[in-house]
Amino acid sequence: MLTVIVRSKRDADALRNMIKNYRSDWGIEVETLKGKRGTDVIDAVKELVSDNKFYLVLLGREEADVIKELSDSTPPNVIVHGIRKKRIRNTRLSELNWELEVAKSQPRLWIEWSGDTPFIAKKYVRGEPGTDVFLGWGLWWKTLGLGEPSHKGFLVKKSADGVHTVIAGGRAVALTEITDNRIPQTVLLGEVRGFELKEFANLSRNVIRSFVRGTAKLFEGCEKAIVPWSGGKDSTAALLIAKEYCDEVEAIYVDTGVDMGLNKYYIEKIANEMNVNYEVVRAPVKENIMELGFPSRDNRWCTGLKIKALEDAIKRRGKVKVVVGDRDAESISRSRRWFEREWEGVAEVLAPLKLWSGAMVLAYLLSENVLPNPLYALGFYRLGCYVCPFLRAYERKLLREVRAAKIGADEDLLNQFLGRHEGYDLGM
Incomplete structure (x- = not known):
């Protein structure tokens, strides 16, 4: 690889x-x-x-x-x-x-510009571990204080220190600080001009296809693949690549009982469009909240339940390869993993997206006519459970204020979770 x-x-x-x-x-x-x-x-x-x-x-x-x-x-x-x-x-x-x-x-910094539209093009740059490039659109405009919600996109260079740069036409036009317990603080330096996401994807297609071809060696001899599918952009892209190279592909969605409702809608819709078989397995996170309390950053007991449900489902399928959407930009620990590794006692794991930026992943989905999860347009960066301890203040604000974000939620449970953070989020 x-x-x-x-x-x-x-x-x-x-x-x-x-x-x-x-x-x-x-x-x-x-x-x-x-x-x-x-x-x-x-x-x-x-x-x-x-x-x-x-x-x-x-x-x-x-x-x-x-x-x-x-x-x-x-x-x-x-x-x-x-x-x-x-x-x-x-x-x-x-x-x-x-x-x-x-x-x-x-490669995460390979960005060129055609007027107001960025695109991914190979260029010689010195990389910066801990950085990523992603796109915002929809309610992201309002969340970051850049303007009214719009279907057009804007580009953000995400840094490990939490201070991110909004770039337009190759120039920094805003600085925004995104922290866990405070609404984003943004300073405008110029005009933020939006662009059409589809045009971004079309201009980026040559590099994206080269990156897809670059994963071919990883998949040699892949007869059957299982993709843990969360509904996020990375696992959806992993599913697309697995379908391109493996003889048989199946997805597994782990339902915790406290998942954002639009995730389930999205997975059903995209599975039908892509003609993908998927199984829903249950991890009893919701059932255990009354006894164990909400998961916290120091006590992520929910993760063990999700992994156990996924492991059991994979083991039932015999010899398979597990294709995941891990990217180096997500964390130092993931950047230190190899493209393939052994999940002891379960299966061999393949990670074809390790070198990709968030923007690359989105370009890939759009160039393959796969719409991204609508939760991204609502302003979420992290998708999953509505009681996740890693949701940031602005995402919890969205759960309070945006009706579509609450679809399928147990409102009593959601209100209890949000109440625990209310003082922090309001700066009290």
């Missing part, structure tokens, strides 16, 4: 040593350019790459003069990264581990 290319054998030895110390469970392949230098590097890389997997080309500062040209002349599944040191082999192992993480995050 991923091959790292370096210039020389000594560079490869250093890289393998880093992998042994920091990424020992990764099935990473290392190739060399047999010591080539200068413009010969470009031809050597082109001879090594194919379109059915991803490649990271790591070069030292000695090759700085060819890095951009190499990036521009290779397809999107080839990520070119220049480290800060002169040579790979002269880099400390901890620094080399970090540079690998930086390189993997590069």
